[in-house]
Amino acid sequence: MPTKPAGTLYRGKVGMWSWVLHRITGVAIFFFLLVHVLDTSLVRLSPEAYNAVVSTYKTPVVGLGELGLVAAILYHALNGVRVILIDFWRKGVKYQNVMFWVVVAIALIAFAGFAPRHLIHVFHLG
């Protein structure tokens, strides 16, 4: 009869879920980056071509998507710093758990600062 695996420091805890989230946000950012290089390249074609495509970035649906993109970037960037500290800082492994929550806190504060301002621009509330 299969038994439940013994608990580990890694499986099912912050170490695992921070890694899962790092992968998911990384893939999302990668695909946006491919599109973003292509849309920006339109400046070389004509001002009108670039303006036409970039105007879609100002629509409500894409505007909300940009909130998700910024949230993904905030998490991926700050958790990346956490990974670097785990690898290179003497006490990194010891504090990896608390550093995850610091990452979440800083990301939330930065997002709370950005989101209202961005929504004002997207929905012309300013």
Next chain:
Amino acid sequence: MSVVIEQPRSPRSRRGANWEKYGWMYMRASGALLVILIFGHLFTNLWAGEGIKAIDFAFVGGKWSNPFWQVWDGLMLWLALIHGTNGMRTIVNDYTSHEGIRKALNIALWGICAVLVVLGTLVILTFDPCPANGVAANLPSFCPAR
């Protein structure tokens, strides 16, 4: 394909350059730089002034008339695309079980990366903020046509 997992701390058996190590180091070095470059990019483009509302050809033209932002965006382009492609390579290596599919996906990834790096670099280097084919109203304010 059977996978042989080596004993921990067993000495390396392969010869030649240790590319996995350089990749590991690159992810951390480029990641640290990208934190600064991308946060700066988001701040100037999405936070400062009118944010997303203000982004148009004239905005980009104004920025790329300054070598500072050409270098900034060029660095971001190279570092981010290679960082992202190498991350995708890691994921492909983790989740593909068929060797042929794994190789094909990795070749596709690096092919796309190379095309976009070359395209983006050419765009930044050959960009003309005051093109003759543009409607005058869409050009930056410093263009003679305005």
